[in-house]
Amino acid sequence: MSELLVIIQIAGRRCALSAHDVKSVIEIGVVTPVPRTPDFIAGITALRSQTLTVIDCRRAIGLDAAQAPTDERAVVIAQGGHSYALLVDAIEDITTANGEPGQVPGGFGPDWSRIATGMIETASGPALLIDLPALIAGPDTVRGEIEAAA
Amino acid sequence: MDDLLAEFIAETREMLEASGGEIVAWEANPDDRARLDTIFRFVHTVKGNCGFFDFPRLAALSHAAEDALADCRAGRRDPDHALVSAVLAIIDRIAAMVDAIEAGEEYPEGGDEALIAALDVTRETLLEDELEEGKQGSNPPRNAQNGPSFRQDDDQTRARRADGNAAGQRTIRLPVELLDRVMSGVSDMVLARNDLAHRLRQAGNQPTIDGPFERLTAILSDVRDAITRMRMQRIETLFGVLPRLVRDLSAELGKQVMVDLDGGDVELDREMIETIRDPLTHLIRNAIDHGIEAPSARHAAGKREIGLLAIAARQSGNTIAILISDDGRGLDEEKIAAKALATGLITPAERAGMSRDKLLNLIFEPGFSTADAVSAVSGRGVGLDVVRQNLEKVGGSIKVTSAPGEGTQFALQIPLTLSIIAGLTVEVAGQRFAIPQGYVEEIVQASAAALDFTRMGEAALVTFRGNRIPCLMLADVLGLEACDLSARDLTLVLLRLASGDLFALVVERINSHGDLVVKPLAPAVMKPGLYAGSTLLDDGQPVLLLDVTNIAAMHDLVSDGRARMLQPAEEEAAVAAAPRAMLFTDFAGRRCAVRLELVQRIETASAGAVDRSAPRARMVIDGAILPLAGLPDGPVTGEKLRLLRLGDGASELLHAVREIEDAVELTEALVPVPEDPLVEAMTLVEGRPVALLDAHELFARYGEPPLSSPGARPRCVLPDSEWARSILAPLVTSAGYEVVSEAGDDPDVVTILSQDVFEVAEALGRMPAGPVIRLSDHPQNSGQDGAIYRYDRERLLAALAAARHPRVAGGKRT
Numbered sequence: 006m007s008e009l010l011v012i013i014q015i016a017g018r019r020c021a022l023s024a025h026d027v028k029s030v031i032e033i034g035v036v037t038p039v040p041r042t043p044d045f046i047a048g049i050t051a052l053r054s055q056t057l058t059v060i061d062c063r064r065a066i067g068l069d070a071a072q073a074p075t076d077e078r079a080v081v082i083a084q085g086g087h088s089y090a091l092l093v094d095a096i097e098d099i100t101t102a103n104g105e106p107g108q109v110p111g112g113f114g115p116d117w118s119r120i121a122t123g124m125i126e127t128a129s130g131p132a133l134l135i136d137l138p139a140l141i142a143g144p145d146t147v148r149g150e151i152e153a154a155a
Numbered sequence: 156m157d158d159l160l161a162e163f164i165a166e167t168r169e170m171l172e173a174s175g176g177e178i179v180a181w182e183a184n185p186d187d188r189a190r191l192d193t194i195f196r197f198v199h200t201v202k203g204n205c206g207f208f209d210f211p212r213l214a215a216l217s218h219a220a221e222d223a224l225a226d227c228r229a230g231r232r233d234p235d236h237a238l239v240s241a242v243l244a245i246i247d248r249i250a251a252m253v254d255a256i257e258a259g260e261e262y263p264e265g266g267d268e269a270l271i272a273a274l275d276v277t278r279e280t281l282l283e284d285e286l287e288e289g290k291q292g293s294n295p296p297r298n299a300q301n302g303p304s305f306r307q308d309d310d311q312t313r314a315r316r317a318d319g320n321a322a323g324q325r326t327i328r329l330p331v332e333l334l335d336r337v338m339s340g341v342s343d344m345v346l347a348r349n350d351l352a353h354r355l356r357q358a359g360n361q362p363t364i365d366g367p368f369e370r371l372t373a374i375l376s377d378v379r380d381a382i383t384r385m386r387m388q389r390i391e392t393l394f395g396v397l398p399r400l401v402r403d404l405s406a407e408l409g410k411q412v413m414v415d416l417d418g419g420d421v422e423l424d425r426e427m428i429e430t431i432r433d434p435l436t437h438l439i440r441n442a443i444d445h446g447i448e449a450p451s452a453r454h455a456a457g458k459r460e461i462g463l464l465a466i467a468a469r470q471s472g473n474t475i476a477i478l479i480s481d482d483g484r485g486l487d488e489e490k491i492a493a494k495a496l497a498t499g500l501i502t503p504a505e506r507a508g509m510s511r512d513k514l515l516n517l518i519f520e521p522g523f524s525t526a527d528a529v530s531a532v533s534g535r536g537v538g539l540d541v542v543r544q545n546l547e548k549v550g551g552s553i554k555v556t557s558a559p560g561e562g563t564q565f566a567l568q569i570p571l572t573l574s575i576i577a578g579l580t581v582e583v584a585g586q587r588f589a590i591p592q593g594y595v596e597e598i599v600q601a602s603a604a605a606l607d608f609t610r611m612g613e614a615a616l617v618t619f620r621g622n623r624i625p626c627l628m629l630a631d632v633l634g635l636e637a638c639d640l641s642a643r644d645l646t647l648v649l650l651r652l653a654s655g656d657l658f659a660l661v662v663e664r665i666n667s668h669g670d671l672v673v674k675p676l677a678p679a680v681m682k683p684g685l686y687a688g689s690t691l692l693d694d695g696q697p698v699l700l701l702d703v704t705n706i707a708a709m710h711d712l713v714s715d716g717r718a719r720m721l722q723p724a725e726e727e728a729a730v731a732a733a734p735r736a737m738l739f740t741d742f743a744g745r746r747c748a749v750r751l752e753l754v755q756r757i758e759t760a761s762a763g764a765v766d767r768s769a770p771r772a773r774m775v776i777d778g779a780i781l782p783l784a785g786l787p788d789g790p791v792t793g794e795k796l797r798l799l800r801l802g803d804g805a806s807e808l809l810h811a812v813r814e815i816e817d818a819v820e821l822t823e824a825l826v827p828v829p830e831d832p833l834v835e836a837m838t839l840v841e842g843r844p845v846a847l848l849d850a851h852e853l854f855a856r857y858g859e860p861p862l863s864s865p866g867a868r869p870r871c872v873l874p875d876s877e878w879a880r881s882i883l884a885p886l887v888t889s890a891g892y893e894v895v896s897e898a899g900d901d902p903d904v905v906t907i908l909s910q911d912v913f914e915v916a917e918a919l920g921r922m923p924a925g926p927v928i929r930l931s932d933h934p935q936n937s938g939q940d941g942a943i944y945r946y947d948r949e950r951l952l953a954a955l956a957a958a959r960h961p962r963v964a965g966g967k968r969t
Binding site: 035039041042053141 | 633675676678679686696699
């Protein structure tokens with residue numbers, strides 16, 4: 006069974022989300038910041054009567070903040086009974102997976118390895134399959150520092 | 156009960172509908188085992204359900220059908236067409252009866268026997284002739300044997316069903332998710348409407364649009380109301396499972412418990428019911444496991460062997476109170492105290508000053524569990540602290556009261572609804588936040604100077620209505636850029652926590668208040684502990700709801716041990732007025748009390764430390780030799796001796812007691828007891844008589860008297876009354892005075908007068924030369940015009956001490 010994937014770009018890398026996890030793609034409106042939360046949480050925003058937690062994916066991976074502008078659209082996912090909007094560089098395409106996710110020799114680097122299930126071949130080329138719970142958990146070390154600073 | 160019945164009817168209907176197809180299929184092929192099983196289950200369920208209700212005819216019918224079908228299943232009988240017809244006739248009859256029950260009518264008598272007879276249950280093997288007979292009637296299946304009468308029934312049934320539907324309220328059962336979807340849909344609609352309203356306002360008046368828009372608004376608010384009601388559920392749904400739970404638990408623990416449920420018609424938010432399900436179950440487990448004694452113990456205690464567990468729900472305003480009371484052994488105060496001391500929750504000094512009520516409520520503190528052995532039923536590592544936490548999470552509270560040997564009562568307070576709360580929107584640093592209205596005591600807007608705003612180190616205080624109140628800057632709490640506070644008026648929101656603590660939150664602006672629909676937040680957002688949820692404002696913007704309790708706790712604004720939770724400020728004021736006393740049982744088994752002010756602390760000493768060589772017993776405590784009163788005449792039983800250490804400011808003495816009960820307020824009348832000099836008065840505590848010890852007599856008798864010659868003692872004239880001679884005199888004597896009968900013109904003699912005598916003397920201008928102390932008969936007059944209530948020991952003593960040094964006191968006529 007070839008799985009449907011949503012291809013996105015985070016920090017210029019091609020990443021893939023299982024289309025099953027993606028609820029919708031929205032135009033991101035006003036984001037209300039949430040004080041005293043880790044910086045990867047951009048804030049909350051409303052989708053109809055729902056509240057979405059907006060995650061800045063670059064920061065959630067532990068990368069430097071935006072060098073490139075993010076897409077005006079965000080990917081809405083549901084995880085653990087809560088809905089999140091993922092801020093990404095770009096939302097590219099929907100495609101099908103060819104085969105199972107695998108590892109590459111040498112790994113993806115510690116930041117990426119933490120949030121990736123593995124590399125997956127798709128109809129439009131290879132992409133990094135994102136592990137959503139790990140992504141949403143945010144970079145622990147960075148968060149610890151922020152809390153210590155606060 | 157009506158709800159249960161409705162449930163029964165709905166369930167039976169549902170099964171009838173579901174098995175309709177099965178019945179038809181079985182009719183076509185009586186040998187089909189799967190169909191047979193389905194129908195067997197149906198009649199079996201009906202029979203089982205009938206057991207809960209008094210429906211003998213339904214029970215008889217379903218029982219007969221079940222028997223017949225059981226025979227078929229066991230292979231003792233072949234399901235021929237006659238049997239099928241008979242079973243179907245019974246099923247039809249059940250449907251007709253259910254309709255009659257719903258309509259509240261009596262189903263016409265008779266006909267049941269014929270139906271049951273048609274089953275021929277007694278025959279396990281079919282005889283030839285009956286087989287013939289069965290076959291004859293079997294071809295048109297529903298017209299077997301008593302065909303015509305069945306027909307008639309069917310017609311009646313149909314007519315009845317139509318009637319019933321028109322008359323009764325129709326209900327349908329819906330999946331919860333669907334309900335949720337409808338609700339969020341309506342919420343979305345309200346938001347869309349608000350957005351539209353906003354745009355319409357911007358566009359100016361447009362009569363052609365405004366009219367329909369108004370109508371839309373009205374309809375929407377109607378729908379919203381209806382939806383809100385849909386969320387409500389009778390608490391009965393929660394109560395329904397309890398009898399079974401109680402039965403199983405009591406059987407498991409070898410106890411006999413009767414459960415009494417009351418107030419099942421109280422309606423509660425569906426989600427709230429889910430939230431309290433676990434706490435309620437936990438409390439019931441506790442009550443059965445720890446509260447209610449084994450039947451033999453109950454019998455020995457003179458109680459009914461069957462314990463009673465009463466659960467009652469009441470609605471008052473927008474909260475629901477749920478009481479869970481048992482008539483078991485009650486909470487063991489000493490055990491709780493020992494445990495609390497052992498775990499460091501309280502210090503011995505705190506223990507001494509703690510009322511029973513306060514002490515009992517320590518069981519909700521984290522890490523507290525009274526059960527010595529963890530039992531399979533209630534010892535699950537989840538304590539009452541979790542119960543309280545869960546209730547507090549939804550804005551509820553819990554407290555416990557208990558009388559030893561008589562039972563325990565848990566009182567839960569929970570808000571009516573979880574997800575719609577009244578809230579206040581405040582603004583700080585350009586961002587809006589919501590505060591649950593329930594916490595808001597008052598909103599104050601005044602200049603910093605008027606509020607006496609002071610910075611004490613990192614903390615801040617304001618003075619409001621004469622009280623210093625800790626003050627938090629919301630901007631600081633949230634780490635936002637605060638604007639200059641001194642520049643303009645402060646806007647304060649005074650928040651009262653469930654624990655009774657008050658604090659002020661400085662915000663920049665109050666925006667609005669209204670009903671807020673609270674939505675949960677993602678864990679990462681909840682993690683800082685500042686937010687309880689989010690809500691959408693009318694303009695569609697999400698706002699964070701502040702977690703007031705947690706913010707206060709993070710800044711150490713919640714008082715220790717939460718003991719104050721049970722004692723709101725008003726009560727504390729009352730405490731100062733009513734005399735407080737330490738209640739104990741002496742060695743004669745008498746319930747006694749001694750004024751709490753005299754109790755220095757509670758000591759425990761080994762009985763061997765008592766020195767009885769002198770005529771008066773003495774004991775060495777903390778390196779001091781203290782006189783000891785209250786010992787029994789015979790030897791002291793037990794190794795340990797509980798002692799009250801009493802002090803009058805100068806000297807100390809010990810009073811041995813058998814058991815210390817509690818610190819109580821003496822709210823009932825004090826009746827003087829002249830015949831016993833050691834007893835100041837009798838009073839009632841919780842309806843039982845208590846002797847209030849005359850501590851001054853105690854000190855006069857047992858205390859080491861001050862070494863002074865009688866001549867040097869100041870003199871005092873008392874009113875001429877029995878009370879003064881027997882009660883006041885010892886007190887005055889123990890205060891170091893010599894009681895004399897005439898004052899004469901000696902300015903050094905203190906005169907004690909009753910208030911009315913004083914007034915007469917003052918009117919006649921015949922005031923005594925020396926200082927005067929006026930006594931009032933009523934506590935409420937105490938303090939007025941310097942009169943002292945005659946049992947107000949401290950003020951009397953203070954007045955006597957002041958009068959003793961007339962030069963120092965300046966001859967003050969108090």
